[in-house]
Amino acid sequence: SKKAFIFDLDGVIVDTAKYHFLAWQKLAQELGIEFTPEHNEELKGVSRVRSLDIILELGNVTASQEDKNKWLFQKNEDYLSYLVDIDESEILPGVLPVLHYLKDKNQLIALGSASKNARPILEKTGILPLFDAIVDGNDVSNAKPDPEVFLRAAQLLNAKNEDAIVFEDSVAGVQAANIANMTSVGIGDDKILHEAKYNFKDFTFIDVSFIEALIN
Numbered sequence: 406s407k408k409a410f411i412f413d414l415d416g417v418i419v420d421t422a423k424y425h426f427l428a429w430q431k432l433a434q435e436l437g438i439e440f441t442p443e444h445n446e447e448l449k450g451v452s453r454v455r456s457l458d459i460i461l462e463l464g465n466v467t468a469s470q471e472d473k474n475k476w477l478f479q480k481n482e483d484y485l486s487y488l489v490d491i492d493e494s495e496i497l498p499g500v501l502p503v504l505h506y507l508k509d510k511n512q513l514i515a516l517g518s519a520s521k522n523a524r525p526i527l528e529k530t531g532i533l534p535l536f537d538a539i540v541d542g543n544d545v546s547n548a549k550p551d552p553e554v555f556l557r558a559a560q561l562l563n564a565k566n567e568d569a570i571v572f573e574d575s576v577a578g579v580q581a582a583n584i585a586n587m588t589s590v591g592i593g594d595d596k597i598l599h600e601a602k603y604n605f606k607d608f609t610f611i612d613v614s615f616i617e618a619l620i621n
C-alpha cells in the first residue's frame with residue numbers, strides 16, 4: 406500500500422553536520438567559548454536559535470538580543486559559505502538507492518527538517534524533484550521533539566500518521582516521530598537512538614526487504 410516516507414535532512418540525507426559544526430566552532434572561538442565535537446552532539450536536530458543559546462550557556466555568556474541576532478546571522482553566512490560548491494557527492498551513501506526504490510514503488514516522500522536552508526541543499530544535490538512535500542525550519546514554529554514538522558509533512562501527503570515512516574539521526578527527531586505515532590527509524594548509533602523502533606548505522610545497511618516489509 407501507499408506509505409509516507411519522511412526524511413530528516415542533516416545527518417540523514419546529507420552530511421552537512423560537519424559544516425554546522427565548523428561554523429558554530431568559529432563563532433564560539435570568537436566568543437572565547439570552548440566548543441567540542443561532543444558539545445556539538447547536543448545541537449543535532451536543534452534549531453539555529455536554540456543552538457546559539459546552548460553554546461552561550463556552555464560559556465556562561467549572557468547577551469542582548471541584538472548581539473544574538475548578529476551572531477545568528479554570522480553563523481549562517483559562514484555555514485552558507487561551505488554550501489556554495491556542494492553537489493550530489495554530499496548525499497550520504499545508500500540514500501539515493503532507497504529514494505529511487507521508493508519512487509519506483511510509487512511511495513510518498515517528504516522532507517521533515519529543522520533547517521531553514523533545506524531547499525537550496527536539495528536543489529544543489531539534485532534531489533528536489535524526488536520530494537512530494539517539503540516541511541522545513543521556515544514552516545514550523547515548534548522544534549523537535551515537538552512533532553509539528555512531521556505532522557505537517559504527513560498532512561501535506563494526505564497520509565495517516567500511522568502510515569508514516571520517519572528516518573532520523575537525532576534523539577529529538579526520533580522522539581518527535583514516536584510522539585506523532587509514526588514508525589521511527591534511527592540512523593546512527595543505536596545506543597544514542599535507542600528510542601527508535603528500528604535502527605541502522607547508515608543507509609547502506611537498509612536493504613530492499615526492510616522497505617518492502619514497511620510497504621506491505
Ligand code: B16
Nearest residue numbers: 414415449450453518519520521522
Ligand atoms: P539552519 P535537520 C537541523 O537539520 C540540524 O541538524 C541542526 O544542526 C541545525 O541547527 C538546524 O537544522 C537548523 O539549521 O541553521 O540551517 O536553519 O537535522 O533537522 O535536517
Ligand code: MG
Nearest residue numbers: 413415416574
Ligand atoms: Mg538531522
